[in-house]
Amino acid sequence: MDRVLAQIKQALDQVQTSNVLVITHFVPHRQLLWPKPVRVKTPRHERIYEMVVAMMGSQRLGDLLASYPQVKDVIYGHIHGVHPPQIYDGITYLNPAVGVNKPRNQEWQWPNFMQQWQHQLVVLDLT
Structure with missing residues (x-):
């Protein structure tokens, strides 16, 4: 994450525009990460959950x-799943x-990939 933060900071320091779109693979805010499942009750499961969340992203990115x-x-x-803005x-x-x-984890609201993908498309006005 330190490398990601340094690269994004360097890029943002060079930006001369007033409207920036940042695209990142990592989850940039703690509120966007998965909540802790109720089945995480033991110290071992807690460590595994914390490790997984740490690999997903960091609030440090959101702060930057x-x-x-x-x-x-x-x-x-x-992260997978359909999340509102x-x-x-x-x-x-x-x-x-x-x-x-997938049979065990069904998150689609539409019957096929193309319809699901089209439903997720967003047009941003960057002017």
Whole structure:
């Protein structure tokens, strides 16, 4: 994460525009990470959960992005599922994932990939 933060900071320091879209694979805000499942009750499961969450992303990224007023929108990934846009610190966070379509984990709201994908598309006005 230190490398990601350094690279994004370097790029944002060079930006001369007032409306920046950041695209990252990592989850940039703690509110966007998975909540702890109720079955996580033992110290071992707690360590595993913390490790998985740490690999997904970091609030440090969200804090960095919030320190640049020109950042207006962030597209992030790394987690599956369909998530509505969220706004934190004046930044709109979007996850365009189509979700998982498996018998054990069915997240699609539409009958096929193309319809699910089209439903997830977002048009941003960066002017």
